[in-house]
Amino acid sequence: MPIDQHGDSLLQGVSLRSLPKVSLHDHLDGGVRPQTIIELADEIDLEVPSADSDELADWFAEKSDSGSLVEYLKTFDLTTAVMQTADGLRRVAREFVEDLAADGVIYGEVRWAPEQHLARGLSLDEAVEAVQEGIEEGEDAAGTDIRVGQLITAMRHTDRSLEIAELAVDWRERGAVGFDIAGPEDGFLPARHRAAFDLLAAEFFPTTVHAGEAAGLDSIRSALIDGRALRLGHGVRIAEDLEIVSQEGEDVFVQFGDLARWVRDREIPLELSPSSNLQTGAIAAWGTELVDHPFDLLYQLGFAVTVNVDNRTMSATSLTRELALLAETFGYDLDDLQTFQLNAAAGAFLPVEEREELIELIAEGFAR
Template identity: 80%
Template sequence: MPIDQHGDALLEGVSLRSLPKVSLHDHLDGALRPQTIIELAEDAGVEVPERDAEDLAHWFADKSDSGSLTEYLKTFDLTTAVMQTREGLTRVAREFVEDLAEDGVIYGEVRWAPEQHLGGGLTLEEVVEAVQEGLEEGEDAAADAGRDIRVGQLVTAMRHADRALEIAKLAVSFRDRGVVGFDIAGAEDGFPPSMHRAAFDYLAGEFFPVTVHAGEAAGLDSIRSALIDGRALRLGHGVRIAEDLEIVSRSGDVVEVVFGDLARWVRDREIPLELSPSSNLQTGAIAAWGEELGDHPIDLLHQLGFSVTVNVDNRTMSRTSLTRELALLVETFDYGLSDIEAFQLNAAAAAFLPVEEREELIELIAEGFER
């Protein structure tokens, strides 16, 4: 199946880009347009490694393809450097929504860490307001272009810092002003969710939704802590839950698997996995299984009935889109429209929205795939 220069492909005669999609794991500081970085950097006096947008896009992809989450995260020094003003944050958020809408996304959640955007003198509240302003401008621009999209904020704390409780309270204070959930992100190995138990206790007391980065750079203990200490409703990546599966035998498409207790809990409780295929390759998250997309355990997890969702993680670093990620999976695993629809329905059911709105989203997806 040929994938065109825009990452699109035809599946059963249908353009993947035209299908209604849901994006749950998408970082704001990982989704800047290269040209925007260049322009904002000039205004801020920030040095960029390349002055041409296409060259800068290549630079991000090359630097991110290291096989190490720690090295991968270093590329964010540049993107966050140009997101320190109200104007910069609002512009980036607006373009974030516009790009999602162009890609066929009808609901998205954007995660970002307010504590990383205070260098220009803004307060935590002001940076959240600036991003929300941009998101709403993007939604309005998409509506003017005939595309309906809604995007909610996932306010994120950096797991290596000590501000998680403060950021959790910030998130809750904006729960009726665009913030739909909480996350922790950053270097996972060595910084388990248990370090931020006070923040998670607070969020649980406020009945506030939580997703936690786990099972990417660290393994099963990280996932266990996300579920027990973080009370996570979703797992950010979570790909290494496959380490708790023992493959006993394979015969064609039939795989006999023994589940560990953790894997069975995640599967049976339908805890959504926010998998990001290209990113998982770049950061080495699937190194235990191989170095090619065909080695990714996403297909095994999908076939075993886990609640698999497909995401981009960082569009700039991976030079990708949700359409492209789906096209790569179709090409690699020979998926059909029913598989792609299943991923979207899983994501819609996992969205941090009231149940009535999730049901509406599910109906929109079903209708879109029927057409």
């Protein structure tokens, strides 16, 4: 299935970009336009690898394709450096929403860590306010019906998670829809942030937790038990708790571990990001190509799989492109792609009435 330069393709005669989509795992500092980085860097006299937007985009793609999450995360030093002022955050957030709308997204959750954007004097509240203003400007400018909520994120290797959890709860009626922890996963279990998760649970504030990407089943277990996670950020390594015992033709017989069965039976959404999972080595246990990704195994076994970009700039991708790659690799049709969007809508951090409306919009869009 040919994928054009913008990541679009036709499936059963339908443009994938035109289909209504839900984006659950999308980092603000991972989706900054290269040209915007160049212009914001010039304003603060910051040196960049290239002053040409195409060359800078190639630089991000090359540096990100390392097979290591730690190396992958180093590229964020540049994007976060140009997001240290209210004007910079506002612009990045506005353009982020515009890019979501151009990708066919009708509901998105953007995650970012306010504690990483204070180097030039902003307070946590000022940073969140700037991003919220940019989101609202982007929604107004998009020309389509799109809604975007903030996932306020704490860095798992620092000690500010309780403070960031309090910040998230304070902004719950003003744009924040959930909480996350991100950053180096291996060696930093969610249990380290139990006080923050206790507060969030007491406030009935939803959480998604990065787990099962750079670390395995212990990380996922801690996300569910200590973090009370309603979704798993990536969660791809839940497949380590599955054992293929036999295969007869196209029929695969799998034995579930207790953790995998719990995640499957409770319909806990997996925020899978195919291209990113390849770049960071999250699927190294299964291979190095998209066809090796356990996405299809998890889908066929009934897990609540969703499709996400993780970081648009680092992976040079879009949600449209990710869907096209999966359809091309695993032979999915429109019904499959619709299922992924319905899974995401069901897992969105929205009131049930609004999730039902979102599900109706997806069904209508795919029917057209």
